[in-house]
Amino acid sequence: MPTPPSAFPVTKRALLAMAAGMTGLMVAPSVFAQDELHGTVDQGVIQPLPIAIDITSQADAQGNSLGAQISKVISADLERSGYFKPIDPNAFIDHEIDVNVQPSFDHWRTINAQYLSNGLAHVDADGRLTVDFRLWDVFGSNQLLGQSMTATPENWRRVAHKIADMIYEKLTGQEGYFDTRIVFVAESGKRGARVKRLAIMDQDGFGASYLTDGSLKVMTPRFSADSQLVAYMALSADSARIYIFNLETGRQESVGEVKGMAFAPRFSPDGSKLAFSVSQTGATNIYVMDLSSRRVTRLTSGAAINTSPSFSPDGSTIAFTSDRGGSPQIYLMNADGGNVRRITFGGGIYSTPVFSPKGDLIAFTKQSGGRFSIGVMKPDGSGEKLLTSSYLEEGPTWAPNGRYIMFFREPPGGSPSLWMVEASGRIERQVPYTGGASDPAWSPRLK
Amino acid sequence: MSIKTKTVVKTALVAFVLTSVAACSEKPKPVVEAPPPPVAQAPQPQTPPPPVRPVETAPAGIVPGSQQDFVVNVGDRVYFDTDQSSIRTDAQGILSAQAAWLNRYPAVRIRIEGNADERGTREYNFALGARRAEAVSEFLTSKGVDPSRISTISYGKEQPINPGSDEDAWAQNRNAHTALVAGAK
CATH class of the missing domain: 2.120.10.30 (TolB, C-terminal domain)
Incomplete structure (x- = not known):
């Protein structure tokens, strides 16, 4: 896959801006990208980046999964920005992949996912919601983000917006705006x-x-x-x-x-x-x-x-x-x-x-x-x-x-x-x- | 693959829980939780403004000096051209009749309500409605109505009398309404 034309180089500055915007929600950074990334604007037409969002969690008694709901909010945010094309989860070859294991990039390349954000949402014994998530460059086979966010469960939408902000910032170089x-x-x-x-x-x-x-x-x-x-x-x-x-x-x-x-x-x-x-x-x-x-x-x-x-x-x-x-x-x-x-x-x-x-x-x-x-x-x-x-x-x-x-x-x-x-x-x-x-x-x- | 460090997580975790609890306790109580369902807005059938009739042909039963007398026998609304606030020729007769009527019933106090059509931005149209109300106020005072009996307000484009979106509706919605607020029989 050729590298798309450069329109939004991501710099250290963008990462710092990202970190500065994190007050309120807990974020533990783990890995920063070493190389630049790009969104694509080709001949005046925005080519949305295909991205797979797969936040998982244990389903409750009714079969509802908070992880799936968080995934939907992130996907909708990214889609409405115009710069992303979230891939229908029904097309995924792998489901509920372990957040602590490197994904099988081949399986994500097969469905043309250029990027993958996977993660695990869980409510721990003291009632707090934690979401561990990763962002991967599927074709470069490397990790771009690795974060853990914690909040009270009723704030799950804000957690989702914060994650969408981090993905958006990392891949477009622009400041996020979803948590507004x-x-x-x-x-x-x-x-x-x-x-x-x-x-x-x-x-x-x-x-x-x-x-x-x-x-x-x-x-x-x-x-x-x-x-x-x-x-x-x-x-x-x-x-x-x-x-x-x-x-x-x-x-x-x-x-x-x-x-x-x-x-x-x-x-x-x-x-x-x-x-x-x-x-x-x-x-x-x-x-x-x-x-x-x-x-x-x-x-x-x-x-x-x-x-x-x-x-x-x-x-x-x-x-x-x-x-x-x-x-x-x-x-x-x-x-x-x-x-x-x-x-x-x-x-x-x-x-x-x-x-x-x-x-x-x-x-x-x-x-x-x-x-x-x-x-x-x-x-x-x-x-x-x-x-x-x-x-x-x-x-x-x-x-x-x-x-x-x-x-x-x-x-x-x-x-x-x-x-x-x-x-x-x-x-x-x-x-x-x-x-x-x-x-x-x-x-x-x-x- | 790196994993978050627990100690760091814990410190900031407490910080967020605290802020979120504080935010919850101080949050204004919403009056209603759920957004309303969308309301279909069909254009409504239109009632044209009441015709102005000379006083001599007033139907029996209308009390002179009443609200009905004013609306039916004088006319309580005048119309304006697009983006204009000058009193049109066809409005001068109505306003002269309004002034005569008001001079006959000096206890009556009025509020002149300026209105604009939807073909302008909200804030500009407030100002335009205010200008129309003032134009009517000036006309009435020039005909001897005491300014202390008159108040003015603009409703901008917020209270169209015709809910439609065509030339006829716009023409009707560019108006100044003279409301009797006190002293009518």
Whole structure:
């Protein structure tokens, strides 16, 4: 088997980043790869890597195997990334192979598995779940990873996401993003009378729970950088207010009364400030609140609409939507409101700018030709690239590794759902959550 | 083949158990555990906005100064062009009638609710709805309605009166609704 073309060389740096991301879950590293590995991108088309996932465990009295469930979660994570093609376990020649014995590589080559991750999940006498797993380069006949993770059994999904993160990082050289969560708006009921509740779930659409009761329409939640706070807007018949929900305590509080409607809240990267919009006498301007003193400063002025602020990762710049020039376009300003400059000139309507985690790109919503698109461009407005397009889609949010963008899409007359697209536009997947969902916000990596 | 070292495993193992227990005890109580099943969203049959009739032809039984009087004999909603907040010619008559009616019943307080169609992003449309509500408020105050009787709110694109996704639905959903919140007979 020839070595695939090099696109994602794995370096020591990637391994260190991987180790740094392991707080919380126990990982005992055993073997590190000596040589470089590669994912493959060939002529602009991603060739997913065939991989076999085989975590085993003793079946319980009902015949359920936790190992098989963990394997499924890992496989689904890797598949949705677009870079992997997990092989159907029914095709495996060997089953339940001993984690402490070198696999029969021939048997895995026969089913064209380029990589194999096998392991053993067991709950020990004191009730703790341990998963020992390995990652093998089948054609190179060598071990790439050997780890042991321990957690309480109810956290088995997080263990699976952590393993998927390690495999993804090892084989693509990119930071993993599977052990993350999404806050979003769960929508139910008919159009025009929708119930919109704040909700949170794992990145893969599982483990959803509601955080608000639906008495107010909740919209546009955003995480703080430490993932502990969620700022959102709540609409009642006669007011629009911003609230902050504390995920640790379960408490929520209003950020205070303002004259007019307050919406579009965004935390600054250091968590000390909250930017938002206020509509008053027809004008909508952007303000920033110092969260410790609650002091509010106005950043924009005039009669135009200025909304959807997004801080750059270094906190120095705010991108926002404004129609001061006639139609909605994207502008940048310094974090103190100075040096305003328009960056979109591509024709059409631009809104909802969101800086990427590294600050090298801005994701946005574009309306053109009767359709909505999610796109990316450089912060100076150059290099615009539309990734996906449909009747109605908006609200991009970046995965913490900057490689994927989640957004929501609503078909004509239909119910909204969450989607993700890879930053090159080559991979697009629906998030497997079964209810109506909009306004996703992706958490940083969990600690 | 190397195997993990037990001692290392144990230290960090305790650390994680502790964090996970702490996280569990402080976790907000979800109101409902399971996500809802998907709801089929069939377009609903449409009720057009009520026609505006001159006061003289008011049907018997409607109490002057009532909510029904306002809705039936004056008209409680005006419409806007795409991405616009200027008062259209066809809206000026309705709003003038609203102002006259409000001046006749000075105890009535109103809330003007600005709405937008679905062809814009959520946050921009909140701002657009606010602009429409303000345009109506300005029109009414220019016709002598005391500003202290008026409040404004935007519902953005969140409360369409027509659940459809076509030109007719969008046109109906770009509106400002005048709700009587107090003082009607």
